[in-house]
Amino acid sequence: xxxxxxxxxxxxxxxxxxxxxxxxxxxxxxxxxxxxxxxxxxxxxxxxxxxxxxxxxxxxxxxxxxxxxxxxxxxxxxxxxxxxxxxxxxxxxxxxxxxxxxxxxxxxxxxxxxxxxxxxxxxxxxxxxxxxxxxxxxxxxxxxxxxxxxxxxxxxxxxxxxxxxxxxxxxxxxxxxxxxxxxxxxxxxxxxxxxxxxxxxxxxxxxxxxxxxxxxxxxxxxxxxxxxxxxxxxxxxxxxxxxxxxxxxxxxxxxxxxxxxxxxxxxxxxxxxxxxxxxxxxxxxxxxxxxxxxxxxxxxxxxxxxxxxxxxxxxxxxxxxxxxxxxxxxxxxxxxxxxxxxxxxxxxxxxxxxxxxxxxxxxxxxxxxxxxx
Amino acid sequence: xxxxxxxxxxxxxxxxxxxxxxxxxxxxxxxxxxxxxxxxxxxxxxxxxxxxxxxxxxxxxxxxxxxxxxxxxxxxxxxxxxxxxxxxxxxxxxxxxxxxxxxxxxxxxxxxxxxxxxxxxxxxxxxxxxxxxxxxxxxxxxxxxxxxxxxxxxxxxxxxxxxxxxxxxxxxxxxxxxxxxxxxxxxxxxxxx
Numbered sequence: 001x002x003x004x005x006x007x008x009x010x011x012x013x014x015x016x017x018x019x020x021x022x023x024x025x026x027x028x029x030x031x032x033x034x035x036x037x038x039x040x041x042x043x044x045x046x047x048x049x050x051x052x053x054x055x056x057x058x059x060x061x062x063x064x065x066x067x068x069x070x071x072x073x074x075x076x077x078x079x080x081x082x083x084x085x086x087x088x089x090x091x092x093x094x095x096x097x098x099x100x101x102x103x104x105x106x107x108x109x110x111x112x113x114x115x116x117x118x119x120x121x122x123x124x125x126x127x128x129x130x131x132x133x134x135x136x137x138x139x140x141x142x143x144x145x146x147x148x149x150x151x152x153x154x155x156x157x158x159x160x161x162x163x164x165x166x167x168x169x170x171x172x173x174x175x176x177x178x179x180x181x182x183x184x185x186x187x188x189x190x191x192x193x194x195x196x197x198x199x200x201x202x203x204x205x206x207x208x209x210x211x212x213x214x215x216x217x218x219x220x221x222x223x224x225x226x227x228x229x230x231x232x233x234x235x236x237x238x239x240x241x242x243x244x245x246x247x248x249x250x251x252x253x254x255x256x257x258x259x260x261x262x263x264x265x266x267x268x269x270x271x272x273x274x275x276x277x278x279x280x281x282x283x284x285x286x287x288x289x290x291x292x293x294x295x296x297x298x299x300x301x302x303x304x305x306x307x308x309x310x311x312x313x314x315x316x317x318x319x320x321x322x323x324x325x326x327x328x329x330x331x332x333x334x335x336x337x338x339x340x341x342x343x344x345x346x347x348x349x350x351x352x353x354x355x356x357x358x359x360x361x362x363x364x365x366x367x368x369x370x371x372x373x
Numbered sequence: 374x375x376x377x378x379x380x381x382x383x384x385x386x387x388x389x390x391x392x393x394x395x396x397x398x399x400x401x402x403x404x405x406x407x408x409x410x411x412x413x414x415x416x417x418x419x420x421x422x423x424x425x426x427x428x429x430x431x432x433x434x435x436x437x438x439x440x441x442x443x444x445x446x447x448x449x450x451x452x453x454x455x456x457x458x459x460x461x462x463x464x465x466x467x468x469x470x471x472x473x474x475x476x477x478x479x480x481x482x483x484x485x486x487x488x489x490x491x492x493x494x495x496x497x498x499x500x501x502x503x504x505x506x507x508x509x510x511x512x513x514x515x516x517x518x519x520x521x522x523x524x525x526x527x528x529x530x531x532x533x534x535x536x537x538x539x540x541x542x543x544x545x546x547x548x549x550x551x552x553x554x555x556x557x558x559x560x561x562x563x564x565x566x
Contacts, residue, residue, distance in 0.1 A: 048542050
């Protein structure tokens with residue numbers, strides 16, 4: 001701010017304002033305590049817990065099959081991937097080899113989930129910076145993915161398609177054709193997204209050079225997913241610790257080095273292309289076979305500790321299980337991507353304007369139940 | 374780096390002061406037995422030196438997919454600083470920090486990964502003090518620890534020395550008890566089978 005123009009009779013004063021818990025840009029029940037000087041942000045302090053359900057405590061009471069269902073309610077936009085994380089943990093602990101068919105279907109639906117999640121993010125991202133149209137375009141394409149899910153597993157959001165040992169049912173006969181149709185359709189739509197929003201001058205000015213996160217800080221803050229990769233930090237779990245059928249496909253890790261809001265935006269757009277490519281590589285090669293292996297009705301993990309990480313739509317989701325050999329976990333911790341990503345909001349927002357905070361927050365793509373768990 | 378190499382590298386950072394005394398004892402036994410000229414002496418000698426850990430850190434790979442290090446609270450901060458700053462270990466990514474109630478003990482489990490070497494390790498710290506459990510903060514080493522430690526403070530009541538902003542993150546300020554501890558009772562909100 002140009003201080004010479006400020007009349008010395010008027011002193012600026014810091015004050016607090018509440019953003020949320022009910023605010024459209026917080027995408028849920030998130031309260032931010034902003035310390036403001038004029039319109040410049042001095043400090044952002046997230047106040048969490050408005051929808052905390054203590055899923056980790058509930059897990060200590062539930063069986064492993066039940067826990068899968070709770071994970072839908074964390075990051076509901078990548079529910080399939082969350083389910084997969086718990087199932088992989090259980091399968092690894094039991095040393096259970098699931099059929100190839102299961103692995104491929106899991107990966108295809110995981111990537112479809114990622115696309116659906118990014119479509120929604122792209123829609124609300126535009127809305128957060130004042131472009132209402134994007135919302136309808138994003139939701140139009142997401143509907144198609146949700147329809148595919150609905151046909152195969154009966155649910156559009158909280159899918160519960162994964163179970164320890166495989167899948168709940170086999171895929172619907174229409175699944176392959178509809179997925180192919182969607183891929184063909186969506187390939188014509190991503191360029192449309194770019195035309196509508198990416199190249200827009202106002203949008204570019206709102207995003208470029210705003211909310212900068214360096215690579216060192218990204219690692220230190222535990223940033224993951226597109227937030228980390230927008231800072232040039234190679235953190236794709238699918239690359240570094242591949243799971244399911246991800247070791248059989250070739251794809252590029254979407255990386256940008258600028259570290260600003262635009263970089264995080266571009267990474268997600270690139271990721272949608274990569275997800276399409278992964279689906280294309282797998283959709284014609286779904287192996288024949290069973291869609292699950294039999295597990296005992298009561299699953300008891302051997303005594304020990306297990307950790308499994310997966311790449312959810314928002315970044316690295318970790319499941320840490322301590323088992324004492326009973327049917328419930330002794331302790332279960334979810335390392336959620338949103339929680340680490342929200343912790344760096346203060347770092348990238350300080351010194352900017354409130355409007356920039358909204359734009360930066362939109363590129364973090366937070367889902368509050370994922371933070372609160 | 375393999376788990377074995379990591380153990381050989383990290384172990385000597387914190388030598389056990391009792392180790393010297395014990396090795397003296399071993400030497401004296403050795404010399405006595407030499408005079409006895411017993412035939413299978415090597416087996417007898419090996420035992421006492423195995424029991425005493427040459428390092429203050431306890432290493433274990435049992436029941437876990439990673440190398441586990443159990444560290445005393447006094448050495449926690451020094452160990453973590455070394456793990457991050459040493460070029461050979463370079464654990465710059467703290468990907469999970471969990472509070473655990475082991476019953477008699479409360480503790481923290483740190484999952485670390487190196488983004489350059491891609492090796493992983495687990496560090497554990499425990500205390501038997503359930504009234505006033507306190508550890509040093511690692512938030513000045515990894516910034517992500519700031520929020521994670523506040524989460525542990527909420528749900529386990531573990532305090533962290535030198536933490537920049539240690540106050541409830543999720544819970545309201547007047548909340549009583551620590552919900553994720555095993556002895557927590559809430560007759561209204563908890564469904565117990």
